[in-house]
Every structure is written in structure tokens, then in C-alpha cells.
Amino acid sequence: MKTAGIIGAGIAGIATAVHLARKGYAVHVFEQSPTHGGKMGVAKLGNYRFDLGPSLFTMPQFVFELLDEELADSFKIKRLDSLCHYFYDHRESPFVAKSDTKDFIKEAALYFNENPKKIDAFMSHAKTVYDITAPVFLENSLHKLSTYTSKAGRKGIANLWRINMFNSMNQALENQFESKDLIQLFNRYATYNGSNPYKAPATLNVIPHLEFFYGAYLPEKGMRDIADIIYQQALKLGVIFHFNTPISGAEIDSNQNIKTLVSQDQTRYPIDLCIANVDVKIWYKNILKSPVPKRIAQAENSSSALIFYWGVKQKFPSLDVHNILFSNDYPEEFDAIFNRRTLQKDPTVYINITSKHISSDAPDYGENWFVMINAAHDNGQYTTEYIEQVKKRVIDKINRVLNVNLESIIEVEDVLTPLSIASRTGSDKGSLYGSSSNNRMSAFFRQANFSSEHKNLYFCGGSVHPGGGIPLCLLGAGILNKIIPDANR
Ligand SMILES: Cc1cc2nc3c(=O)[nH]c(=O)nc-3n(C[C@H](O)[C@H](O)[C@H](O)COP(=O)(O)OP(=O)(O)OC[C@H]3O[C@@H](n4cnc5c(N)ncnc54)[C@H](O)[C@@H]3O)c2cc1C
Structure with missing residues (x-):
């Protein structure tokens, strides 16, 4: 039986594992962390549950396409009636964006x-x-x-x-x-x-x-369930996951095929097919140990984010699942993120509250707030003082717009920074989506889904074609399903 080795158990890696198992490969997934899902992490803080990464789920058909009937039946999602509550400082009431x-x-x-x-x-x-x-x-x-x-x-x-x-x-x-x-x-x-x-x-x-045509959804068990259900499908098909197994090297045979993956503890795993689900720059630098191709190295990274996970002891009827408190100066915000790589003066604050629909995500007196601002990728600026400054600006903005004293109602807290995104999920400089799409040629500069140098090497995930976000990562896995031959061919 031919063996496929996938490096990374991010959503695209697990989805690719499902496709390859169905194609007849013995599939092994090597993941540096103790669990699957990559950026789609989950955490419990006191009585509050938080999805650590994605909060917006569109195009659920790409998940259902991967599942057998039994798992598809058990994957329950809710279509949201309103997409987002938009708050503008100078307007009295928010705009409620209906999904219809x-x-x-x-x-x-x-x-x-x-x-x-x-x-x-x-x-x-x-x-x-x-x-x-x-x-x-x-x-x-x-x-x-x-x-x-x-x-x-x-x-x-x-x-x-x-x-x-x-x-x-x-x-x-x-x-x-x-x-x-x-x-x-x-x-x-x-x-x-x-x-x-x-x-x-x-x-x-x-x-x-x-968002409007395909709808915005929330899984009944939270966003993490998307990674969980695809993981269950992979297990059902016999995929083997090696957790706590960072891959630090790859050996190449005389035909330029990747023949062995080497883990940090020097265990060697022979493979016939290699799929890199890790950030493509990390793949070249840390695993293949070869120069990052120029067009990829020069592509501008996408933005990163700073996220505060706050369990708050109050209910907010004016808020919904998705809420935006807009900046008063949007051009300044993007200039700060992409050009000056510093903190914007008046950040747009996004608040996601899954407990609006999943009551078990927070105690009955409170709500689980995932509070995020877009931020520059890591450039050495994220010191403790910097994070404190961001926190203060975010709290001031929320207090002003929602007329509340937020600090007095925060019961539990955790923070995710570009640095922790980089270290936990191996993304270059903590970027959320690989390279940005700021250049009209960006799509062409991204890493192709296959290697022209190593015949048995393929790529999937947010940093390669067609790009980041759950739907595109799943589409990328679908492209591999089209271009990788069945194991018996
Ligand atoms: C805060 C945040 C909010 C987001 N919001 C949204 C949203 O609302 N909607 C949306 O669609 N998308 C959102 N995204 C983007 C989305 O999460 C990603 O595009 C997607 O999850 C990336 O999946 P991936 O398959 O590329 O792998 P990743 O999730 O990047 O996982 C890669 C995996 O590779 C592992 N790895 C790295 N190096 C090694 C190694 N050497 N050996 C073994 N394993 C290794 C990592 O540990 C990780 O598990 C968000 C992301 C973040 C962080």
C-alpha cells in the first residue's frame, strides 16, 4: 500500500487525509501539537468555552462533501438570520445586516x-x-x-x-x-x-x-466542531495521526522524490507521497531547508490579529453572534496594519459571542466574548507593554460605544497574539491567511498545489493556492483530490 505523509493537522491537512484515504493511500498525519485543527483551536476558561480561531463559517457544503451519511447527519449547523451588528460611533443605533x-x-x-x-x-x-x-x-x-x-x-x-x-x-x-x-x-x-x-x-x-448567497452558519457545538467532524471522518477511514510529532527534515531520493520525513526526535518515516499543510515559508525554511522561492518570499504577508477571550458577567441584548464596532478612520487603520506595522489609533473591534446561540458556552448570567482586532504581522513589536496598550484601546472603545464599564465585568481572560499564533500553529509571523491579496497578481504568486521540483510533493492550506479561510482551505484539499492519482495507479 502506498503511504501518504501529511505534515500538519490543520483543516486542509485533515480534509486532504480524508480524500487520500478514499483514494486508497495509507495516510499518516504528523502534527507538532497535541491535537488536530491547527488555527481552529478551542479552550475552556472557567465556565466559558471559546473557539480560539475562526468564528465565521460560510459555504458549509465543502464540509458536508467530505462526510459519510452518518457523520453528515450528526453535524448540526444553524444558519444565522442576521450576519452582523455594525456599530458606528456617530450613529445612535447599530445597523443589523440581515442574511436575506x-x-x-x-x-x-x-x-x-x-x-x-x-x-x-x-x-x-x-x-x-x-x-x-x-x-x-x-x-x-x-x-x-x-x-x-x-x-x-x-x-x-x-x-x-x-x-x-x-x-x-x-x-x-x-x-x-x-x-x-x-x-x-x-x-x-x-x-x-x-x-x-x-x-x-x-x-x-x-x-x-x-456570505449572502451561501449564508453564515454556526455549528451547534461551536466552530471547533468543523475540525472535529472532519477528524472523525479521517479516523473512520483509517488515517493515523501522530501528535506531538514536529517534522524537522525531509530526505530526497535520486529521482528528486521526498522519500522520508524526519521528526524532531530523529524518527524517520518512509513515504511515497508528501503533503505539506504547514505554512509554505516554514516548509521551505525549516523542513526542506532550501531557499524560499523568490516570488513567495517577496509576497506581502496577510494581516494577523490580537484576540482577547473574555468571559463577561453580563448579557448584552444589543449584541448578536457577530458584531463590529467600526473605526472612525478606516484608511488610518489599514495604513497602520500594512504600512507602518503599528497599532491603529482607533481600532475596529470585532466581538463574537457564540453563547448567543450555544447556551452552554457561558454561564446563564454571562457571555463568552471573543474580541479581535486586525493587527500587523509580527515584526518584533509585540511586547507586553504593547499588548497592554492594545487592550486599553479596545476596552476604551467598547466602553464608549456600548456604554459599559467592561473591566468591572470581565470574569476570565486569555489573549492570543501574533506571536502565539506563530508559535502554536507554525504560521509565518503569525499571519492568519498566508500572503495577502493586496496585489492583483497575488493569486499567481502563491505556491501552486504541487511542486515542479519534487514529483511526489503537494501543498494545501491557507498559505498556498487558493488561499486562507475555511472554505478556501477545503477547496485547496479538493484540488489535491483532483490532481493526485489514486494509490493503485
Ligand atoms: C484568530 C483567527 C481568526 C480566524 N477567523 C476566520 C474566520 O472567521 N473564518 C475563516 O474561514 N477563517 C478564519 N481564520 C483562518 C483559518 O483559521 C485558517 O485559514 C485555516 O484554519 C488554516 O488551516 P490550514 O489547513 O492552513 O492549517 P493551520 O490551521 O495553519 O494548521 C497547520 C498545522 O500545521 C502544524 N505544524 C506546523 N509546523 C509543523 C511541523 N514542523 N510539524 C508538524 N506539524 C506542524 C501546526 O501545529 C498546525 O496544526 C482565522 C484564523 C485565526 C488564527
Whole structure:
């Protein structure tokens, strides 16, 4: 039986394990930490449960596609009626973004004093862009000729002129809308893959389509259940997980195939097929020990984040599962994150509260607050004093907008910084999504899903094509399913 070795039990690594087991490989997953899921961690602090990483779940079909009937039946998710509560300092009440597109358009037109037809046209255009780009940029390898010669690929290429690669997201939005607040709302979607809306191509204005068309969901047991259920599927198919097993080297045979993975304790694992789910820069630097290819080394990292996990002893009826307290100066915020790599003056604060739907996530008198700001990737700036300064700014903002004394109601606390994201999940400089999409050529600069140097080496995960976030990581695993031959061939 041919053996596939996967380095990393992140969501893309586990999903790839499922595909390869079904293709007849004996699959071994090597994971440096004691558990699966990578960035999709979970923690219990006192009586509060927290998902440590992702909080927004779209395109659940990519999870269900991996599961057998029994597991699919047991994976329960809830579609959220409202996507997010948006708070603006200068407005009295928040904007509640309904998940139903028609309701959203109607209510956004009233709240932002915009022409509903323009919002409708924007959403329809996002759908068009998705239909054009998905077969070329998301569902197939960008680096295989067959992607461009297939019927869907040819159609995509013929229509590429429609996807507006030359304006930034913000420019396209300013051309479309009058309301600065609505433009800010749509600009925020750049952060879904760690990018800067003032630089990222307007093609990324496709992202709202994914949320509105496919919906936003919350698994009934929390976000961690996404990693858990795919992990269970992998176990059911006989995949073997080696936890606490950091891989620190790879041996190459005379045919340039990766023939052995070497763990930190010098155990050698012979393999026929190698899949790197670790951050691609880490793969080259720490495991293959070869120079990072220039185009990958030079790509700008995506943003990182600072997250405070706060169990709060109060209930907040004005808040929902997803809440945004917008910055008063959005251009300054992105300039601070991507150019100056420092703390923004007035950070946009995101508050995620799963206990709004999962009552066991917090005691009945409180809520589990996951409070996140987007932050520059690690550049040596994250000292204890810096984190304290961030915390103060975040608390001041929440106190001001929600009219509360937050410090007096925090019962339990933990913090995740770019440094801890890097050390716990092996991501380069703590970036959440590998490289950013700030350059219109970013998609082409990402690592392909296969290696042209080592025939049996493949890549999956947030730092390679098609990019980061749960849906794209699962699409990446799906691309490997298409390009890796069955074990018996
Ligand atoms: C705070 C935060 C919020 C986010 N929010 C969202 C969101 O709302 N929605 C969304 O869709 N996405 C979100 N993301 C992004 C999403 O979590 C990631 O894109 C996705 O989980 C990455 O999965 P991956 O398969 O690339 O692997 P990762 O999760 O990066 O895992 C890689 C694994 O490799 C292991 N590893 C590293 N080096 C080695 C080695 N040498 N040997 C063995 N194992 C090794 C690591 O321990 C890790 O388990 C968020 C991420 C974070 C951190």
C-alpha cells in the first residue's frame, strides 16, 4: 500500500487525509501539537468555552462533501438570520445586516440613505464575479493547463475583463456608492482574507456574495466542531495521526522524490507521497531547508490579529453572534496594519459571542466574548507593554460605544497574539491567511498545489493556492483530490 505523509493537522491537512484515504493511500498525519485543527483551536476558561480561531463559517457544503451519511447527519449547523451588528460611533443605533439579501438591500438603503438599485447591482455583480472566477481561481489548480482549456475555464478566461482587477476594492465602492458608512461596511470584507481594501483588487468585492448567497452558519457545538467532524471522518477511514510529532527534515531520493520525513526526535518515516499543510515559508525554511522561492518570499504577508477571550458577567441584548464596532478612520487603520506595522489609533473591534446561540458556552448570567482586532504581522513589536496598550484601546472603545464599564465585568481572560499564533500553529509571523491579496497578481504568486521540483510533493492550506479561510482551505484539499492519482495507479 502506498503511504501518504501529511505534515500538519490543520483543516486542509485533515480534509486532504480524508480524500487520500478514499483514494486508497495509507495516510499518516504528523502534527507538532497535541491535537488536530491547527488555527481552529478551542479552550475552556472557567465556565466559558471559546473557539480560539475562526468564528465565521460560510459555504458549509465543502464540509458536508467530505462526510459519510452518518457523520453528515450528526453535524448540526444553524444558519444565522442576521450576519452582523455594525456599530458606528456617530450613529445612535447599530445597523443589523440581515442574511436575506432582499431584506439587507431594503434596510441598508434606508439606514445608509443609498439607492437600493445600486446595492442590488453591486450584489449581482459580486455573483457574476464569483461565477467567472470560481472555476479558474478557486476550484482548480491555477498552474495546470487543463484549468484553462476546460469549458468552465475557457468561459472564465473570456470573461476576465469583467472582474475589475485594476481598481482597488475601495475605489470600486466609491464609484458605486455615496454613503461612506456603507463603503466601510463592504470594505471590511477585505479582512476576510487578511487584506487591505485600499490596495486589494476590486475582484475581492466578490466576498459579500459568499456570505449572502451561501449564508453564515454556526455549528451547534461551536466552530471547533468543523475540525472535529472532519477528524472523525479521517479516523473512520483509517488515517493515523501522530501528535506531538514536529517534522524537522525531509530526505530526497535520486529521482528528486521526498522519500522520508524526519521528526524532531530523529524518527524517520518512509513515504511515497508528501503533503505539506504547514505554512509554505516554514516548509521551505525549516523542513526542506532550501531557499524560499523568490516570488513567495517577496509576497506581502496577510494581516494577523490580537484576540482577547473574555468571559463577561453580563448579557448584552444589543449584541448578536457577530458584531463590529467600526473605526472612525478606516484608511488610518489599514495604513497602520500594512504600512507602518503599528497599532491603529482607533481600532475596529470585532466581538463574537457564540453563547448567543450555544447556551452552554457561558454561564446563564454571562457571555463568552471573543474580541479581535486586525493587527500587523509580527515584526518584533509585540511586547507586553504593547499588548497592554492594545487592550486599553479596545476596552476604551467598547466602553464608549456600548456604554459599559467592561473591566468591572470581565470574569476570565486569555489573549492570543501574533506571536502565539506563530508559535502554536507554525504560521509565518503569525499571519492568519498566508500572503495577502493586496496585489492583483497575488493569486499567481502563491505556491501552486504541487511542486515542479519534487514529483511526489503537494501543498494545501491557507498559505498556498487558493488561499486562507475555511472554505478556501477545503477547496485547496479538493484540488489535491483532483490532481493526485489514486494509490493503485
Ligand atoms: C484568530 C483567527 C481568526 C480566524 N477567523 C476566520 C474566520 O472567521 N473564518 C475563516 O474561514 N477563517 C478564519 N481564520 C483562518 C483559518 O483559521 C485558517 O485559514 C485555516 O484554519 C488554516 O488551516 P490550514 O489547513 O492552513 O492549517 P493551520 O490551521 O495553519 O494548521 C497547520 C498545522 O500545521 C502544524 N505544524 C506546523 N509546523 C509543523 C511541523 N514542523 N510539524 C508538524 N506539524 C506542524 C501546526 O501545529 C498546525 O496544526 C482565522 C484564523 C485565526 C488564527
